[in-house]
Amino acid sequence: MKLLKNLLKIFLLLIVAGFLFIVFANYSIKKDSESFISYSVSDLPKVKTAVVLGTNKSLSNGNPNLYFKYRIGAATELYKSGKIESIIVSGDNSVKGYNEPEQMKLDLIANGIPADKIYEDFAGFRTLDSVVRAKEIFGQNKVIFISQKFHNERAAFLAQKFGIEAFGYNAKDVNKYAGLKTNLREYFAKAKAYLDIWFNVEPKFGGEKIEIK
Structure with a gap:
């Protein structure tokens, strides 16, 4: 009986510790990134490249995915403002018939973005992959991420x-x-992002370097 009580105490302590870690990670990431992200184009510096973080164009029920729609709109606005020269569309293409980068590229072209200014990253399976590959594969050391605020906090x-x-x-x-x-x-x-840093998690795939002209 005493052993059972001790195990229960340990279990409860682990739950509390896990909860506190999640709270800490979310607060810390929001605080550390707040001065680098914005809803206003005028607040952002001029850089060579932006990275649009991927999501599917449609929901599982077939309805349009507003996260996708708004990211494409933001990328179009940022490009036409002159703040960026090129765009990396980074997303999942691990399953046949599912291609987030291609979906994003086609919609950006439809919005008037030149095709030769759009670079596809087909191995952006996670935010960490998209972030690291922007540097390691596409050679970018200064970028603007385009996504919703909660996502940009983690990417930054x-x-x-x-x-x-x-x-x-x-x-x-x-x-x-x-x-x-x-x-x-x-x-x-956000808690997983901290663990990824602590445990030196790397992108799933590397690959040949791609020059952004």
């Missing part, structure tokens, strides 16, 4: 840890009800 945090001077242009967010699942998942994703 990871980039700084990997020696990248990073900024974030916040795309319009979806309403709280529609984005409830994503927002809840983000609490754990």
Whole structure:
């Protein structure tokens, strides 16, 4: 009986410790990144390249994914403002028939972005992969990430840890009800970002370097 009580205490302590770690990670990443991300184009520096972080164009029920739509809109606005010269579209292409970078590229072209200014990163399976590959594969040491605020916070945090001077242009967010699942998942994703740094996690794939002219 005493052993059972001790195990229960340890279990509860681990739960509390885990909860406190998640709170710490979220607070720390938000605080450290707040001066580098913005909803205003005028707040951002002029850089060579922006990275659009991937998501699927459509939801599982077939409806349009507003996260995707707003990121494409933000990328278009940023390019046409003259703040960037080229765009990396980084996302998942691990399954046949599922190609986030290609979807993003086609929509950017439809918005008037020249095709030769868009570079596809087909191995952006996670935010960490997209961040590190921007430097290691595409040779960029200073970038603007384009995604929703919660996502840019994490991307900017990871980039700084990997020696990248990073900024974030916040795309319009979806309403709280529609984005409830994503927002809840983000609490754990920020904690995972800290663990990735502590354990020196690397991108799933490397590859040949791609020159952005």
